[in-house]
Amino acid sequence: MKTIPFNQLQETLYHQTMDNGLDVYVLPKKGFNKTYATFTTKYGSVDNHFVPLNGSENVQVPDGIAHFLEHKLFEKEDRDVFQDFSKQGASSNAFTSFTRTAYLFSTTQNVMQNLETLVNFVQDPYFSDKSVEKEKGIIGQEIEMYNDNSDWRAYFGVIENMFHHHPVKIDIAGTVESIAKITKESLYTCYETFYHPSNMVLFVVGAVEPNEIMSFVEKNQAAKSYKDQPPIERFFDEEPKKVAEKKRVLPMSVQVAKCLVGFKEPNPGRQGEELLKHELSINLALDLMFGQSSENYETLYNEGLIDQSFSYDFTEEEKFGFSILGSNTSSPDELADRLYSMIQSFKNRAVDEEQLERIRKKKIGSFLRALNSPEFIANQFTRYRFNQMDLFEVVPVLEALTAKDVEKAVKEHFAEECFTVCQVVPKA
Amino acid sequence: MAIIPHEKTSCGGLTLHRIQTDKYKTTTVVMQFKAKLTKDTVTERALLPYVLQSGTAQYGSSKAVRTELEKLYGATLGVDLAKKGDFHIMTFRMDFANEKFLSEDDPLFKKALTLLADVVMNPKTGNSGFDSSIVEKEKRTMKQRIESIYDDKMRYSNMRLTQEMFPDEPFGLHVFGESDQVDQITSQSLYDYYKKVCAEDEVDLYFVGNLEGIEVENIVKELFPFDERSSRESETTVKASLDVEEKEVQESQEIKQGKLHMGFRTGVGYADDEYYALQVFNGMFGGFSHSKLFRNVREKESLAYYAASRYESHKGLIIVMSGIEFKNYSKTVEIIKEQLTAMRNGDFNEEEMKQTKTMIRNQLLETVDDAKGMVELLYHGVVSRKLRSIEEWLDGVEAVTKEDILAVADKVKLDTVYFLKGEEA
Structure with a gap:
């Protein structure tokens, strides 16, 4: 077991890689009642084209299957795992993102027993024809719930606009039609390929003793007969730099219009510190341009083009990245134009050092605040880890970023051909 | 030791609550204003916190207030409205880093609290009451906020259900206020309401974090000099009557x-x-x-x-x-x-x-x-x-x-x- 202290933050992280390749991290949190654990595979909605374990040909699986698998893993031949957790005083859940599927629990008691349940249920699939059919009704309603959600539709609409081929443009849950094609066999194919321990991370944070956790996981994994797995081959079609669609308008049952604009990252592929630096640079730039202390925010707010729903974010993974910003608005077209021109004029100016200092402080403060949350630590650490980044490097990297770094990232990211707009408007 | 180490003291016109703990890296401050939910006040009350956070006597715009917050290592300031039983609760929340986790020795507590006091106690005013351009802007945003309830179907259905269950009672009102009352509000009428809130509302101020060595009580007395007010101890919620037809x-x-x-x-x-x-x-x-x-x-x-x-x-x-x-x-x-x-x-x-x-x-x-x-x-x-x-x-x-x-x-x-x-x- 490796001990990694972070003195300024007064935190200590413990790490061990098991013989079968599973990475386990433990962060004890003093004074907390709660323990929160996530067991995550580097497998999400974008991984729909790959060579199955022990297979020779690549396969294309139905849209929404990673998310479907996440639902079905909770159901066993004789029971529902949700119930196991709640009998042991834990609440459990799971989520699927573009690149990850995470299973989790939080509890204030029986930590070791719940941890055992978590690790065992994820490593022991049971899929049957009957239960696969049953789930289609439930997930069908989950899909319809999102279809009525105007924020989600606007957000996903921008992403759909950006990409020609990349499966990030496919809704994580798939469609009612695509999930109809899912079978128990296709679930097993995905499971066998992506749920090997060497493709997974276990993170435990809260009222815990690192030694106890590590020796438990060691024993638990040693008792299971995993064979070493070759690296997973995933396929992605060549994606052009420019966006697929410049604009999309979605009429919905709403009273207030929404306008989101996005920039597709033209040069994805960064990992590790390079990615961390790029991601933080673009996010700093967005704060400088559109934070609540910025002139742009003040102007847009005073003119009634945005309200408190205004938000912005940049995120990048191994094969794709994007920034998205926007708001509820009275004039969706004007807002799109203004956001675009504000970004272009920012590109042509030097970054103000004093403002940069202030935003840097703000980011450091927000990071400290985020460390109050066990959920943030476990989920973000895992996301960073899958991209070869280290969550605890955020403060040092922020401290070292210069105005030049930010200017360079901005020039590269906010390109005209990468810009796109999605609006939700009231149905006539 | 108690699970929540909660100390409560009366401090002038407000009640001070201290929760001493070292499990967080930040200090959280929550200020609650409580008054009865009524049809006559619901809209002004729903507007008030948004106006207050948009400019103070010293920092005359939202931009200026936000700039100060950023200087305090990204202290956060948020306002919120809630319905709890028969009451309409107005909340100001602040959260700021504990400097011992920063490469900074300057204590943030007093500075952050001074800014909160500025927002709550010393608003930007104009010729008649609040600054009228701030009030007009926030009225516009407020209408949009009320309209957008319709766009979130779960929230909309909840609002409609509550209206149907309590057609003639204040509990049927939405905490965001009534759309058709917004236009009547003026910077003066809102300011008069604000004065009433300061004089009469029941105010509770909570501090959660590592407060060791900080003279919380003295700082609060200095920054939030509310007058003593008559006790509201007898005001409680009347439970929903069971005499209804399906x-x-x-x-x-x-x-x-x-x-x-x-x-x-x-x-x-x-x-x-x-x-x-x-x-x-x-x-x-x-x-x-x-x-x-x-x-x-x-x-x-x-x-x-x-x-x-x-x-x-x-x-x-x-x-x-x-x-x-x-x-x-x-x-x-x-x-x-x-x-x-x-x-x-x-x-x-x-x-x-x-x-x-x-x-x-x-x-x-x-x-x-x-x-x-x-x-x-x-x-x-x-x-x-x-x-x-x-x-x-x-x-x-x-x-x-x-x-x-x-x-x-x-x-x-x-x-x-x-x-x-x-x-x-």
């Missing part, structure tokens, strides 16, 4: 999924002895993934992705929510009613009771790990006039018997079934 309301919009919201009255509130039994009842009925609603509506019949019940503990209501296909309306309503009947008939075992109690215990202890959650729990005690320690709460839940649950189940009465459906249905 009714059904349906509406159509162009949507894909039907929203089924059912409102029940329980006659049991936070301050009552039966409170614990009702919490357990609600947990078993629809509060968790092992509940009757989740198991029957979702797992057994595949009718929905979510099917849950939520307990409003001041007014004494249970709200059931589920998203379903339009054609499954009658079937789902019937299944939900059957689950209530099953609860009334005592159709549950020891195991389910034990599981539910364990989950409630878990939920309470987890809430205490979050500074805002801790304040929220403590504030229930202020609103209901029944201060309950976590220990007492945990014991109370543990002691609930099957008979206790049957007794509250018997009281639960269906009021309104609201269904938002599609246009073709």
Whole structure:
């Protein structure tokens, strides 16, 4: 077991890689009642084209299957795992993102027993024809719930606009039609390929003793007969730099219009510190341009083009990245134009050092605040880890970023051909 | 040691609450203003905190206020409105880093609190009351905020259900205010209302974090010199009457999924002895993934992705929510009613009771790990006039018997079934 202290933050992280390749991290949190654990595979909605374990040909699986698998893993031949957790005083859940599927629990008691349940249920699939059919009704309603959600539709609409081929443009849950094609066999194919321990991370944070956790996981994994797995081959079609669609308008049952604009990252592929630096640079730039202390925010707010729903974010993974910003608005077209021109004029100016200092402080403060949350630590650490980044490097990297770094990232990211707009408007 | 190390003192016109803990890297400050929810004040009150945070005498614009917050290592300032029983609560929240985790020795506490005091106590004013351009801007944003409730169908259905359940009572009002009252508000009328709030509202100020060595009381006295006010100790919420007839309301919009919201009255509130039994009842009925609603509506019949019940503990209501296909309306309503009947008939075992109690215990202890959650729990005690320690709460839940649950189940009465459906249905 490796001990990694972070003195300024007064935190200590413990790490061990098991013989079968599973990475386990433990962060004890003093004074907390709660323990929160996530067991995550580097497998999400974008991984729909790959060579199955022990297979020779690549396969294309139905849209929404990673998310479907996440639902079905909770159901066993004789029971529902949700119930196991709640009998042991834990609440459990799971989520699927573009690149990850995470299973989790939080509890204030029986930590070791719940941890055992978590690790065992994820490593022991049971899929049957009957239960696969049953789930289609439930997930069908989950899909319809999102279809009525105007924020989600606007957000996903921008992403759909950006990409020609990349499966990030496919809704994580798939469609009612695509999930109809899912079978128990296709679930097993995905499971066998992506749920090997060497493709997974276990993170435990809260009222815990690192030694106890590590020796438990060691024993638990040693008792299971995993064979070493070759690296997973995933396929992605060549994606052009420019966006697929410049604009999309979605009429919905709403009273207030929404306008989101996005920039597709033209040069994805960064990992590790390079990615961390790029991601933080673009996010700093967005704060400088559109934070609540910025002139742009003040102007847009005073003119009634945005309200408190205004938000912005940049995120990048191994094969794709994007920034998205926007708001509820009275004039969706004007807002799109203004956001675009504000970004272009920012590109042509030097970054103000004093403002940069202030935003840097703000980011450091927000990071400290985020460390109050066990959920943030476990989920973000895992996301960073899958991209070869280290969550605890955020403060040092922020401290070292210069105005030049930010200017360079901005020039590269906010390109005209990468810009796109999605609006939700009231149905006539 | 108590699970929440809570110290409460009277401090001029407000009540000061201190929760000393070193488990966080930031200090959280929550300031609650409480007054009765009424039709005459709901809109001005809903506007007030947004105007206050948009400019102070010293920092004359929202931009200037936000700049100061950033200088304080990204201190956050947020305002919020809530309905708790018969009260309309206005909240200011601030959260700032504890400097011992920063490469900075300058204490942030006093500076941050000075800024909060600026926002709350020293607003930017004009010739008549508040600065009129700020008020006009916030009125515009407010109208948009009210309009956008319609766009979130779950929230909209909740609002409609509450309106239908309480057509002639203040509880039927939405905390965001009434759209048709916005235009009447002037910078002067709002300022007059603000003065009244400062003089009369019940104010509670919470601090959660490492407060060692900080003279909290002196700083608060200096920065928030509210006048003493007459006690509001006798003001409590009147629980929803059980004398109602069951009714059904349906509406159509162009949507894909039907929203089924059912409102029940329980006659049991936070301050009552039966409170614990009702919490357990609600947990078993629809509060968790092992509940009757989740198991029957979702797992057994595949009718929905979510099917849950939520307990409003001041007014004494249970709200059931589920998203379903339009054609499954009658079937789902019937299944939900059957689950209530099953609860009334005592159709549950020891195991389910034990599981539910364990989950409630878990939920309470987890809430205490979050500074805002801790304040929220403590504030229930202020609103209901029944201060309950976590220990007492945990014991109370543990002691609930099957008979206790049957007794509250018997009281639960269906009021309104609201269904938002599609246009073709």
